[in-house]
Structure formats: structure tokens, C-alpha cells
Amino acid sequence: MIQVKEVVKSFGNKENINKVLKGISLSIKDGEFVVILGASGSGKSTLLNVISGLERPDSGTVSYDNRDISGLSDKALTEFRKDKVGFIFQQYYLLPNLNVDKNVRMGADLAGNSDYRQVIEAVGLGGKLGKYPSELSGGEQQRVSVARALAKKPEVLFMDEPTGALDEETGRLVLDYISKLHAKYHFTIVMVTHNLNIAEMADTVIRMNSGKIVETYENQMIKTAYEIGW
Amino acid sequence: MVLGLKDIWKLQGIIIISFCAVFVCTLFLNHNIDVVSIENEITSEQVRLLYEAQMMSGKVVCGLCGGCLLATSVVMLFFYIKQYIDSHRKQIGILKAIGYSSFKIAKGFSAFGLCILFGAGGGMLAAYGVMPYFYKVQNEDHILPEYSAHFHPVLPVCLVIAPALLFAGISVLYGCRKLSVPVLELLREKVEKSFKAGKRRQGKELTFLVQLRKNTVWQRKSLVFFIAFAAFCYSAMMQMSFSMEELASIVFSVMIVVIGIVLSCTTLFIAVTSVANANAKSVSMMRVLGYTMKECTGAVLGGYRWIAYVGFAAGTIYQYVLLKFVTIVVFQDVEDVPDFTFDFPAFWIALISFLVLFELLLWWKSIQLGKRSVKKVMGE
Numbered sequence: 001m002i003q004v005k006e007v008v009k010s011f012g013n014k015e016n017i018n019k020v021l022k023g024i025s026l027s028i029k030d031g032e033f034v035v036i037l038g039a040s041g042s043g044k045s046t047l048l049n050v051i052s053g054l055e056r057p058d059s060g061t062v063s064y065d066n067r068d069i070s071g072l073s074d075k076a077l078t079e080f081r082k083d084k085v086g087f088i089f090q091q092y093y094l095l096p097n098l099n100v101d102k103n104v105r106m107g108a109d110l111a112g113n114s115d116y117r118q119v120i121e122a123v124g125l126g127g128k129l130g131k132y133p134s135e136l137s138g139g140e141q142q143r144v145s146v147a148r149a150l151a152k153k154p155e156v157l158f159m160d161e162p163t164g165a166l167d168e169e170t171g172r173l174v175l176d177y178i179s180k181l182h183a184k185y186h187f188t189i190v191m192v193t194h195n196l197n198i199a200e201m202a203d204t205v206i207r208m209n210s211g212k213i214v215e216t217y218e219n220q221m222i223k224t225a226y227e228i229g230w
Numbered sequence: 231m232v233l234g235l236k237d238i239w240k241l242q243g244i245i246i247i248s249f250c251a252v253f254v255c256t257l258f259l260n261h262n263i264d265v266v267s268i269e270n271e272i273t274s275e276q277v278r279l280l281y282e283a284q285m286m287s288g289k290v291v292c293g294l295c296g297g298c299l300l301a302t303s304v305v306m307l308f309f310y311i312k313q314y315i316d317s318h319r320k321q322i323g324i325l326k327a328i329g330y331s332s333f334k335i336a337k338g339f340s341a342f343g344l345c346i347l348f349g350a351g352g353g354m355l356a357a358y359g360v361m362p363y364f365y366k367v368q369n370e371d372h373i374l375p376e377y378s379a380h381f382h383p384v385l386p387v388c389l390v391i392a393p394a395l396l397f398a399g400i401s402v403l404y405g406c407r408k409l410s411v412p413v414l415e416l417l418r419e420k421v422e423k424s425f426k427a428g429k430r431r432q433g434k435e436l437t438f439l440v441q442l443r444k445n446t447v448w449q450r451k452s453l454v455f456f457i458a459f460a461a462f463c464y465s466a467m468m469q470m471s472f473s474m475e476e477l478a479s480i481v482f483s484v485m486i487v488v489i490g491i492v493l494s495c496t497t498l499f500i501a502v503t504s505v506a507n508a509n510a511k512s513v514s515m516m517r518v519l520g521y522t523m524k525e526c527t528g529a530v531l532g533g534y535r536w537i538a539y540v541g542f543a544a545g546t547i548y549q550y551v552l553l554k555f556v557t558i559v560v561f562q563d564v565e566d567v568p569d570f571t572f573d574f575p576a577f578w579i580a581l582i583s584f585l586v587l588f589e590l591l592l593w594w595k596s597i598q599l600g601k602r603s604v605k606k607v608m609g610e
Contacts, residue, residue: 054518075522078517078520078521078523081518081519081520082519082520082521083520085520086519087519093511093515095442095512095515097442097445097446097449098438098441098445102436102438102442105437105438105441106438106515106519107519109437109439110519110521148519152519152520
């Protein structure tokens, strides 16, 4: 269980402070699929960075199973990310000089996962192990980044606009792979998006505006990637 | 494309190298020209032999030093122009899209000739500054008739103005060649050239970190050259200066060791900084996933270790063969020239100091990489 309590985060200097998160509190259950929804500048990506341990809050706490990570040292945070979380970003961030196999292995080696090729097969890239990122389409690159994140067997998968750079068909395909893998491995998903339709795939939707949570609701009917609008 | 002084200043490596090259070449060429004037005063055969050996060693030093450093500067210039074009692809693409020709854009690269003007000009001024002392030391043994230093206008023309013009021309031509690509290719994100690892032994699976280390090294061959070259220079020049105690004056030894250290440190610094900058995003992604800084920097910087050590070994062999050649061939007829043997203390001093220097540089760069904000690097 992830618990966020009264998290505040600001950027800038003393003269020009930009308060991005204004006392956020929320909780996420194990195995839950949560979407953080909001317009550009609402603070949703900063919240994801704080929850995932990429950034420290100015005040407030972020706890995983009652262990507060907001005060951890850099070394301890690295260890935490290694053991607990996976990331998928809008821009993929694959290593350009490594092929698909080695990019996925980047995540797998951290978890000592020697069966990582199963995940590559699961995202439909089994035939492209030797291809380099520059030889893949955007959708295929994002599927590599999905496989890389899941190959380290994370307890929580954080996604920041994972379909933001993809067309509809490819976007649906990537989301479909993610939800199938979620059903199989039962990890927790925290996804940031501005797309209201994608929110219909989640168990819980947290809507943000101007650094605050304005609404939290549970979807009564969860849709698949091919049932949602685009 | 208008280049500012800030852009030219980024070529500090070339400025320093041209400074060293012109400093040495000015001293020895000026000396050789002045020594020629006393040729008629030489009467004894033994003195004539020494005169010829001195002339020959001046030519060898100028040829080797000037040639090597010139070649390094050209490689460095190409490397920098390529980097400049890569980092300004979009602006250049837009200029080409609205009708600027490759030549018109590349014309601005002629400003890179200024770095040679600064470096070579500085080197020449410094050489004329130390010249009185250099001549004083050369005259101290009174073997050759006394000679004094004169200014020779041909030297600034050949060593400063001509190289500056040459480099300006080379920059424009190379820039033109690199810019002769379709506009859309420039406007698109640069596609990294894939490095394909060579054939591997069957059944041998490399871990991610090992594979990354290999690929990082071989993807940028120019950096492999720079690191090997820096280690080569350090090793050769440091050991040569110690070993030459009995063959040349102390001025000569000090000059060689200072040039060796400056040249190799500059080249090493530029190369390692380029590696660190080029891999900042990969390191950030690795840190996001949970790799420690030690693992990250070991994978992106660690692969260059053995290249540096191979360069060092090559430098050791080179200086030994060169000095052996000088004593056997150049000084063959001169009396009292001691037999040259491998100088082990010089080797150990050079090796240990190089190890310390190189490891400190890697450590410092990894600290710098670690201090970069992951979020900032990913956003770049």
C-alpha cells in the first residue's frame, strides 16, 4: 500500500516560488490501477516523480507499506527504486547503442531475472531481439520500454503519458499489452495522463488541478484498451 | 551560421595543442636558422659533426612535434565541427530549408581558424619570451661558436598565419561535406548509428553492464583515438624527458615534460568530458531504474581504461625505439654519447603518475555525472 500524506513541492527560488503540489494526500492499494488525470501544468507528473522516489517532497510523507521514503538518502532511494518500481516514460529513453535484448536486460539484470525474454515475447517483440532503437517504430520502442520496466519485476509500475507520442492504433496496442501483463503479474499501476478516455481503463481515477486533488472516483465499469474512445 | 567567441573558446584543446606545437617549432626552427649563420666559422670535424647532429635533432623535434600535433588538431577540429553540427541540427536544417546553401552556412566555420591564430600566436610569443634563456643554455658548453637569437619574419607567416588560414579552409570544407545532407534529415531527431558487436563466442551471454561498456567504447572511435593518443603522449614524453638527461640539455627535458603533460591532460580531459556528456541520458535512465552510480560510471567510463593503458604501453615502446635510433643513427659519429638503455625509474614514475591522473579524472567525472539532476538530464 502506498500512502501519500500532505505532500508539498515547490520549484524556483525565494523571489519566484512556484508551488506545484499543495498538500496532496492519497492512498493506493496493492495491485490497483490508478490514473492521475489532469491538464498540462496541474502537477500530475511532479506527483508521480515524488511518489516514485525520483524527487523528494518539500514536506509531507510518501510511504510504502508504512516505510517513509521521503527522507531516504540518494543511495537508499536508488536501492528502493531498484527493488520496488518500474518506469515507462512518454519519450521511451531507450539506450540507443544497445539492441532490444540488451535494453530489456538493463531492467532484468537488476532483478536477477534470467527469463526476461518471456516479457519481450509478451509484448510481441520476440522476433526483434537484435534490432536497435533506431530500427524500431515509436510503438515498438514503447513496447521495449514496457518490457524493460516489467523485466525487473516491479511491485509498482509508474507511467508518465506512455501513449503521448503514439498514434491511436499503436497507443491502444501498448495499453492492451500493459493491461494484459497487469492482469497476469498483479503489480500496482500509477499512470499519469491528460486523456480522459484512458482513465476509463483504471480502477481509480485521481483528478488534479493547480497542484490539488479535485476529485477521486472509482470506475464502475472498467474498459479495455479497445473499448475506450481516443 | 555565425560563430561567437564562446563557440571558438570551446576548442580550448586545439588552442592549447597549437600553442605547444608552435612554441616548440619556433624555438627549434629559429635556433636552426641562427645556427646556420655560424656554419662557416666551424673548422674542426668533431664540432661539425655536433653541429649537424644538433641541426638534425632540431628538424626531428619540429617534424615529430609539429606533425603529430598538427594531425591531432585536425582530428580534434573534425570532431568538434561534427559535434557542433549535431547539436545545431535543427537551426541548420531551418537555414537550409529557407534557402541557405551548405557552403553559405559552412562559411561561418572559418571562424574556427581563429583558435589556431590565438593558440599559435600565443605559442610564438611565449617562445620568443624564453628564447634568450634557451640560447644562453645552448651556448653554455662553448662547443659551437657563440650565436645569438634573431627574429625571422618567415616564422610567424609559416607557423601562425598559414596554419590559421589552412584551418579556416579545412573547417569550411569539412563543414560543407557534413552539411550536404537532405534538409529533412537535419530537421529530424538524430538517429544514433547502431553499433553492432562483433561475432561472439557461442553460448557466451554478456550482461547488460558489460555490453554497455563495450558498445560505449566502440561507438565513438574518435574518442578511443584521443584517449589512446593522450596516454601515448604522456608516456612517451614523460619518459623521454627523464631518459634524455645525458643526451640533451635540461631546458629540452623540461620543455618536453611540460608539453607532454599539458597536451595529454587537455586531450584526456576533452575526451572523458565528451564521453560523460554523451552518456548523461543513459546514466540518468540507469539511475532511475536503480543502478548505483558506481555501476553507471563503470559502464560508460570504465571501458576506456584498457585503451589508455594500451596507449601508455605504445608510448613507452615508441620513446625507447626513438631514443635508441637517435643515439645509434643521429649521434653515431659523435664521441662521448652514452649508450641508451631502458630507464626503469622513469617508466615507473610515468606509469604511477599517469594512473593517479587518469583515475582521478574518471573519479571527478563520475562525481559530476552523479550530481546532475536526473529530471533535468531527462528533460534535455
